[in-house]
Amino acid sequence: MRLELQGITKRFGDLVANDRIDLKAEEGEILALLGENGAGKSTLMNVLSGLYRPDEGSILLDGNAAHFNDPGEAIRAGIGMVHQHFMLIPAFTVAENVMLGFERTRRFGFLDRKRAHDEISELSRKFGLEVDPDAIVGELSVGQQQRVEIVKTLARDAQVLVLDEPTAVLTPQETEDLFEVMRSLRASGRTILFITHKLKEVLAIADKIVVIRLGRVVGSATPGQASEQDLASMMVGRGVELSVSKSPATPGDPVLRVEDLTVLDDSGRIAVAGVTFNVRAGEILAVAGVQGNGQTELARAVTGLAAVLGGKVSVLDEDISAATPKQALQAGIAHIPEDRLRDGLVGSFSIAENMVLDVFDEAPFSKGGALDWDRIRSSATDRMAEFDVRARSNAVPVRTLSGGNQQKVIVARELTRKIRVIVASQPTRGLDVGSIEYVHRRLVEARDAGAAVLLVSVELDEVMALADSIVVMYRGKLTGPFPSGKLSREQIGLLMAGSSPAEIGVGGDQ
């Protein structure tokens, strides 16, 4: 089915999220929609899926104008969405999830499970989407769950598939598998809209690339014509440095020591299983790994947020295994949490308040239990300038800021304290290229000033760009450390997927 968008405009108050967007995707074509976060990709997708109605413009399917009043109408018109956050019920089987909302029934309203079962088997075979219809979704890997989402759209006869950042949660190998599926879908005549901000992937799979910035289409290209560099500068509107310029590390003595650390996750399973490593002063140690292999719990244990079940964490000579978050903070640990709006900021609080979230009760911001608002505000204004936080004033609630500015507020807060260790979890998740560059530069500067940096990231590019030393985490266990440069992307990818160092031909020098 041919999909065409003509002059789509969507406003929220004064803000124009989509400004006269034109797109055209032919039948059997993969169109990549490339843009920074906040560029308006999600808004456009919500227009397409019937969640928002455009203020102007029209959607054409095979040349006929389509109007969607709700997501159900978009689905019936043949548009299938695969959201970044899966819309699946973990306790249901694959077949039940696929049926949900479009249940076919036999006489007397009984569910026709057999038919759903057969349909899934057939679709799986046809497109290489291997999934067991009887498996419980909660027990599947993330990659498999994504396949269920794709099967779900196909079972509803989607002719246009919209994939929103589908590779964000996948290992490099799983990403390859997804691309294989996308190719077979293309071969069957489906139109695919691939939304992403990852340049390499766009070049690998797209037939056509459309770049949007600040709600507008700023350019289009084909993978043959454009390089990563071209696309990146189109995306941010200027030349970008994709690699981080940093001098070689000059590591000092170990500052953060983790010995045989064991941590449980929220459901009481072992998430970190006897992990040992050191981070030295003036060094960035990156923990690579696919989301959900224990990195979150590792970071939480080091910062005092999760209980240490076994082993020891210490900063210099101070044992902080049993420390509260406050004590960890006072031991000199700065923390950039992975979920910034949940853990790092209070959305309804002003920038000024968020800048002192963990130091408001210390000098000079308070005295004898009374806050010194003048100090808090003037210090916030200074740091907004220093850390390039763009907002009307320091009284603006952080919730209204862009992701990049929100992260800068956290970075400003955490890096202005007296720190020995920085625990940075997914510090650039969801940020635009400009902000990523900025956060990276700040982390390198902190390293050069002598901080021990523990970087936890699922972005291989980030790990490769920043790390002086790399460990890979898989199912709660660590492999490494490896000096950066010793491993290729592919080798790290294999370690992330559970291969042993011997299998990929590097000596396990741990």
Place this chain on the structure above:
Amino acid sequence: MSEVSPESSGTEAQRSGDDAPGLLRKISHFLLSGNTLIITVLAFFSAIVIGAIIIVLATPKATGAWAQFLSSPGNAFAQSWFAIANAYGSLLQGSLGSAAAISETLVSTTPLMMSGLGIALAFRAGLFNIGGQGQVILGAAGATLAGFLFAGLPPILHIPLAILFGVAFGAAWGFIPGILKARTGAHEVITSMMLNYVGLNLLTFLLTSGLYQAPPRNQAISKTIAESARLPHLLGPSLRVNIGIILAIVFAIGVSWLLNKSTIGFRFRMLGANRDAARVAGVNIRRQYILALTLAGGLVGLAGAFQVMGVDYRMAPLYGGTVGFDGITVAILGRGSPLGVALSALLFGAFTAGGRTMQVNTNIPLQLVEVLQALVVLFVAAPGVIRTIYRIRLARAGERIFGGWGG
């Protein structure tokens, strides 16, 4: 992914750090922010209109005239108008029409303001204090105990001592749900609500105990507090208004300072706005639960203490009535800010005082004012209803005064 979305913003009252010199500017800022003025005025207006219908229905003369509508339509309207004007006229007369009326309004305002403050304080920390009724009883019981036990002290010592007892007893009743939540995770809504029943029955027990019961011991009424523990009247002995209202205003200012200018308040607000971030920033959440509910209990306890020290001088069964629950509506209408609480307590105090006059003059039951209060709060809490009725389009959607039950 952070994408553009319609701006949604918290209530302005929850924000601090905005400069607002002068009380007047503060009041106007509070009323105007987040379209609260329009919503509040229209909520009030809507409640009055619905109340008018109830007045007509509750007046036999008016309903009789409507039964004869076809023969004399003018009479139906005239009788209705007469009934409505009479009822609302008395309401106004009884709340603001004379020095005595104003005195009664302020007398009713005092306990509402104190219980509203305690409940609002807990709300701001993300906690639901439903135990107001029990805390009022305990606070009054504490003040009463000190009031008759330490007879003979000079007022300058006796009054603060009785207030201290009131705070301590109320705080104890807030501390229990606090420690239960901190230690066992028990939800404060359940525990504080159950403590209301414990408080009620404890009162019944105390009123028949040797310690409290007034001689000659055949009635469940407490001993009367000593003269020296009674709050001085403000406008002479004939008017009941006493320094309780002044103290309540002082406490409102104190709570405002605590929330906006102190580290304790900063922690409470963090906890209320984002519990996870508070934990990550090093706040000891369990300690805050205990502290917030204890302080809240102490403030609500003062509602009972001021009532017994300023108005009643002794306790009877079911003491405090619904003041502990009315505090919840006052806190909601006041949007959890001390200034808002003070203003809505004043409104409800006027309703209560005026309602009594209305009942005497027109035979319309006092319950009408409770219906009016409930309607105002209902419309304010569900602004969507008002927006739909009056077809106002507002830029800001999803205004949220309090978090829900969760956790």
